Amino acid sequence: MMEPEGDLTDAKAKDNLGSSQVKTEWVYYYNIIKESGVTDNVTWLDIRGNHDNFNIRTINSEENYFRKYSVQGAYNPKSYVHIENRNGVNIAFLGVDACPDPGLRRPFNFVGLLNKDEQQHILSLQAEAAIKADHIVWFGHYPTSCILSLDNDSEKIDIRDVIGKDLKSQVYVCGHLHAMGGLVREMYTRQRKGFLELELEDWKDNRMYRLAAIDHGIFSFVDQKHNVWPVILVTNPKHAQFFITAPEDVLERKLEIEHPFSIDGTGVSFKTMPRILLMLDAPAVVSVKCLMYANHQVILAPWACELQEMVTKMNDSVKKRGIKLNHQD
Numbered sequence: 001m002m003e004p005e006g007d008l009t010d011a012k013a014k015d016n017l018g019s020s021q022v023k024t025e026w027v028y029y030y031n032i033i034k035e036s037g038v039t040d041n042v043t044w045l046d047i048r049g050n051h052d053n054f055n056i057r058t059i060n061s062e063e064n065y066f067r068k069y070s071v072q073g074a075y076n077p078k079s080y081v082h083i084e085n086r087n088g089v090n091i092a093f094l095g096v097d098a099c100p101d102p103g104l105r106r107p108f109n110f111v112g113l114l115n116k117d118e119q120q121h122i123l124s125l126q127a128e129a130a131i132k133a134d135h136i137v138w139f140g141h142y143p144t145s146c147i148l149s150l151d152n153d154s155e156k157i158d159i160r161d162v163i164g165k166d167l168k169s170q171v172y173v174c175g176h177l178h179a180m181g182g183l184v185r186e187m188y189t190r191q192r193k194g195f196l197e198l199e200l201e202d203w204k205d206n207r208m209y210r211l212a213a214i215d216h217g218i219f220s221f222v223d224q225k226h227n228v229w230p231v232i233l234v235t236n237p238k239h240a241q242f243f244i245t246a247p248e249d250v251l252e253r254k255l256e257i258e259h260p261f262s263i264d265g266t267g268v269s270f271k272t273m274p275r276i277l278l279m280l281d282a283p284a285v286v287s288v289k290c291l292m293y294a295n296h297q298v299i300l301a302p303w304a305c306e307l308q309e310m311v312t313k314m315n316d317s318v319k320k321r322g323i324k325l326n327h328q329d
Contacts, residue, residue: 002045006141008046008049010204026070043084049142053109057103080095081094091136092168094137100113136166160193163195169195173198175202176199209223220235220236
């Protein structure tokens with residue numbers, strides 16, 4: 001599953017002052033996706049950002065190249081929901097398009113706007129997700145702090161209230177602020193409504209991406225710089241900083257009962273079997289479940305007989321490339 005969260009193109013003039021849609025950029029985006037064949041095996045859920053909406057008169061105008069050159073644009077030009085079934089679990093991916101209509105030039109569309117029709121549309125998508133899915137992952141370009149609802153009556157929505165009204169909503173992932181010029185590289189918070197909001201640094205300049213997983217109903221993630229290996233995502237036990245109290249404490253208790261786990265003689269005690277996703281500089285993604293201590297680090301492998309081989313390969317790779325393991329402690 002891939003979620004490009006807007007700003008699919010740059011749409012800026014050479015002097016970085018002007019802004020308008022550049023058809024060539026959209027053709028590049030379309031061709032890269034098509035020629036790579038990525039959509040043959042990966043569900044690609046792209047959505048617009050403010051750069052993709054610069055200087056567009058209406059969503060139906062010819063200049064709105066998102067509708068023609070993106071993966072989702074022809075079917076879902078605005079907000080939409082996609083239901084994915086994996087291992088008997090339904091996960092709803094609900095995309096929020098808060099691009100204003102019409103799309104203004106820089107810097108006047110920095111804030112996302114939801115008109116009355118789009119607010120009602122998002123409410124209907126949320127209701128559909130609540131019925132059909134076991135978990136809901138929200139995504140969009142604008143952080144919730146940058147989204148305003150337009151209406152003069154009391155019926156206008158607060159996007160945080162809508163996301164947090166259902167305990168199935170675990171996270172809202174977004175972009176837009178580009179790490180505030182490098183000043184805030186980890187814009188993470190747990191909103192008062194109980195869900196996580198996670199802004200990701202940009203791909204264009206900082207080459208950052210996010211690897212996320214839902215493991216037995218528990219959401220975990222790691223943000224990673226491109227071409228830095230290996231990539232390690234610990235899915236259980238989850239990083240305590242990002243624990244979602246309402247839904248995940250129930251799931252955690254369920255795991256403690258069904259999957260008790262401990263290691264004698266190591267000083268390590270887990271109530272549930274630790275799990276980790278390990279990505280090396282190769283197409284494979286390895287799921288590992290066997291734990292031991294090595295040099296004050298927790299090392300895991302598919303089974304014990306492969307532990308030493310994996311440790312040796314990882315250490316050799318790190319030494320040769322002069323890189324550090326990227327993981328969540």
